[in-house]
Amino acid sequence: MKEWFGKYLRGEYENGQTERLYYYDIGKISKFIIERFKNGQIEYFSIFFDAVESILNNCDTEVENLIVVGMFEDIQNIGGSDINYYTSFNQWLKPLSKSKWDKLIDFWEGDDWRNDGKSSK
Numbered sequence: 295m296k297e298w299f300g301k302y303l304r305g306e307y308e309n310g311q312t313e314r315l316y317y318y319d320i321g322k323i324s325k326f327i328i329e330r331f332k333n334g335q336i337e338y339f340s341i342f343f344d345a346v347e348s349i350l351n352n353c354d355t356e357v358e359n360l361i362v363v364g365m366f367e368d369i370q371n372i373g374g375s376d377i378n379y380y381t382s383f384n385q386w387l388k389p390l391s392k393s394k395w396d397k398l399i400d401f402w403e404g405d406d407w408r409n410d411g412k413s414s415k
Contacts, residue, residue, distance in 0.1 A: 295327060295342065317364045324368030332376060333385075344393060347388035351381045362394045370398065 308376065320394075322391055330336060352357060370379040380399065387395055399407060 295323075295338070297300045298326060299323065316360055319370045320360055320364035324365050324372055327365075327369055328372045328377070331373070336386075339383075343383075343386035343388065345389060347391045350394065358394075362398055365393050366391075366398055370395075 299322075306319075327339075327342070330339075337414075345363060350361060353361075369383070373379050373382070383395070384392065396408070
């Protein structure tokens with residue numbers, strides 16, 4: 295991911311654009327994660343989501359929003375019907391990340407999903 299994202303940043307911001315578009319950038323990471331998930335290329339997901347958890351445990355509100363509203367929401371939206379966003383990432387989400395992930399679903403759908411079997415599929 296580091297190599298891929300570095301290449302993306304060079305291509306995106308070396309054209310004279312100096313202002314970073316962080317939500318756009320994090321959306322590219324979300325797309326990268328979904329593409330790897332769909333292709334079964336998940337060998338580094340534990341490391342990635344461990345880092346996400348560490349960041350969430352030590353960040354300010356702005357960075358938390360970037361991760362939750364930017365990355366988590368994009369992952370849930372980009373996955374489409376191929377991915378059960380309720381549970382497909384549970385094995386990699388750590389406690390704080392899982393809590394934020396679930397609360398994001400609650401925000402959009404309410405919390406009935408927790409009791410209707412979706413959270414255990």
